[in-house]
Amino acid sequence: MKEFPVPVQTAEDPSVKKQSGNIFSNVFDELVRFAQSRSLFMLHYCTGCGAIELPPAMTSRFDMERLGIQPMVTPRQADILLITGYVSVKTLKRVILTYEQMNAPKYVIGICSCTVNGGMYWQSYATAKKLNDYMPVDLYIAGCMPRPEAVISGLRQLMEKIKIGEANSWQDYFKRYDYYLGNQQRLFGETWQTPTDIIGESKHYSLHTPETEGEHTRLLELHQRPLEPLEMRLGLSEKTEDR
């Protein structure tokens, strides 16, 4: 299979990064990244027509498993979220909920032209046109639909990017959460809520930047619904009064 070099933009110069810090920690980081790139679990979620080329890619003819990539059924244990084709608005809500449930580091691959710019359905009233308005995307595989060879080539490029530490788009979701949330609110309405606390998680990963919070996250607090049932909260308050 022919390998095409991917132009990758990085904020920091990797050569500067290597010189700084403990030499053992650098070796350890590289080892961890190598291990991450060689055991990837791909979430089993077929969002569009590109999913029909995944069974050939996974089974005996093209055999994705020889690269260490396997389907996984739960989002919390998966590393890769494959968006296989167009996402309608109803699907996009589920895709975002799924993406936020996944543990970092997580990688998003947009398969098919529809995830890039709307593709065949550029004038459809029901689909979201550009996927990277709503979540950061590591890699696009264009085509309608891409062949299994293209899918596997794309996954190998992702593995290379993980190995050299450049597949960091998941950090972008924490760093610029306000931008992504704004686009989501424009599509789903102002009252859009997800059960995941992204701002808290961004502090946990120490990825909290001034762009994480903004006018859109303030709307989040404004329209927040209580997550617990009413009876449970009443029961709690009665107990505290008793004490």
Added chain:
Amino acid sequence: MRAENYEPKQHPPSHEYELNFGPNHPGIEGNYALKVKLHGDTVVSARADAGYLHRGFEKLMEQRLWIQNIALVPRICVPDPSPMEVAYSMAVEQLCGLDVPERAQWLRVMQLEMSRITAHLFYFGGHAATTGMYNPMFWGVADRDLVLDLFEELTGGRVYCIYNMPGGVRRDIPEGFLDRLSRLLDYLESRLPEYDNLFFTNHVLINRAKGTGQMSQHQALEWAVTGPNLRATGLQCDVRRDDPYLVYDELEFDIPVEQGGDALARTLVRRSELQQSIRILRQIIQRLPSIKGPIRAPIPNPLAWNVPAGEAYVRLESSKGELGWYVVSNGGQKPYRVHVRGPSSMHAVQVLENLAKGSRLEDVAQIMFSLDACPPEVDR
């Protein structure tokens, strides 16, 4: 512990609860969901939740030229796209009164039957995986790929082979294609006994699929079931025989029927249909070299093509069931109204809801796969 001290713990009576089955679920076919109400692991009621794949095809087609829609229509049903483009082309031909050359009709039948083989092989794989057997899934997908290779050679596309256009087909077969097709059919036929041993006579399949998702012939007719699912209830009903289109009246084939009406019968009907498709393709290989002539009727400039006003209804037999296309033209360059009668919209909504009722949770996936419902065609 003495017996009088033992107090068995009183569990509260088991209650009903709702479970979201899909869209992110390995047991669901494509992007589709069921809201299942359960008592223990018995399904009390199921409600289909469609719309995840809605793209508004019927509206999109009204905004594009007649010729542009050819690229759009195969996307309606992803596992079996060829009947869609054939049906749309036939509808436009009916509106224009175009006569399709005989060779193009034979090539279309060849494409339809090859597509049926791919869809059925994919179906075997899906049904096997829901009963916990992964070997047939690997085999089915690998053998389907060999047919897709021929599609690629013929049309340039693996899955969406946009081979048809109003008036005929886009190109003739390449040299030596029929030999390769014949060798592939020999190979597929030699694989069938192995599939029998592994899957169709396997006790795992028989014990799990027999009696699962059973419907009577009366119910099937009431729920507008068509295609192999109807034939599995014992009714010999096939559009290819009842209302022959293209050159199906010149071909010899049987219409396989099973009596059970359950998941096992639905699988066995498709297994026999695979044999019949191989038989049809063998006849095409024999007859096609003797049919000379053009492959396409002359059509006016497709970019400024005013199709005469009128309406057309075309129906044909896809691998899922009866497929209907209703196209209305008001004499303009774009369709005025298009409607697709997809077989899966009946199978995946009302039939699945009714059959899942009373079954066990682990059989819901099997019932859905055995109905061969195709979510993109439900939502369109």
